[in-house]
Amino acid sequence: MRSIPYRRGAIGRSIRHRSGPAAVVLAALVLAGPILAACSGSPYTSFDPSGPCTVDGRYPGAYPDLEAQVPKTFLGRAPDQLDSGRNCTATELGTLAGHGLTEVRYAGGTWNTSPNSGITLAVFTGQGLTAEWLGEWYESSARAASNTRQIDPTRPKIDGRQGYRLDTVNDESNQTVITWPSTTPDVVYVVVAADASSADIASAIKAFPTGS
Numbered sequence: 001m002r003s004i005p006y007r008r009g010a011i012g013r014s015i016r017h018r019s020g021p022a023a024v025v026l027a028a029l030v031l032a033g034p035i036l037a038a039c040s041g042s043p044y045t046s047f048d049p050s051g052p053c054t055v056d057g058r059y060p061g062a063y064p065d066l067e068a069q070v071p072k073t074f075l076g077r078a079p080d081q082l083d084s085g086r087n088c089t090a091t092e093l094g095t096l097a098g099h100g101l102t103e104v105r106y107a108g109g110t111w112n113t114s115p116n117s118g119i120t121l122a123v124f125t126g127q128g129l130t131a132e133w134l135g136e137w138y139e140s141s142a143r144a145a146s147n148t149r150q151i152d153p154t155r156p157k158i159d160g161r162q163g164y165r166l167d168t169v170n171d172e173s174n175q176t177v178i179t180w181p182s183t184t185p186d187v188v189y190v191v192v193a194a195d196a197s198s199a200d201i202a203s204a205i206k207a208f209p210t211g212s
Contacts (some may be wrong), residue, residue: 058085
């Protein structure tokens, strides 16, 4: 899998496309092409974060302000991986482009919980971005994937705010995506889990600041 779940087309991809602990969570959300990343040894794409949003890209430190909004500790430790980036192209924006978005920035930290499981905590932002739209973005990818089944979207309340949850089975991996709005306009929190316990998923949600 990849190092961080941000890509629309990645949720339906099998964790077998990547090896190692970080691969699990990334089957659900990714940014760089899986096969290309595997061959190059790096999932990162170089770009100018301050330049026009014409290319997608992601690497550690791209958007320090967004990375600072990712919980610094979870499960008693810092993330195994932290990076940030942006989606600009129609391919990566997917259904978000249909809502008029032309740029979405994000940052996320990945915690490996075993060689085949992990959780990513992420922050997404874009002009007018909502938790519902981001949930649709993930769901559209899951429904388009041939190896993803038991797709179950629900609409839970998180901290009193309307959220979105998607539970799926990707090959043999149970995956969950949860999105909900921050109280800051245009900012959405995300938890992505692969083969994680209900307790760890609940703890991941609580890792984000309440009321912010």
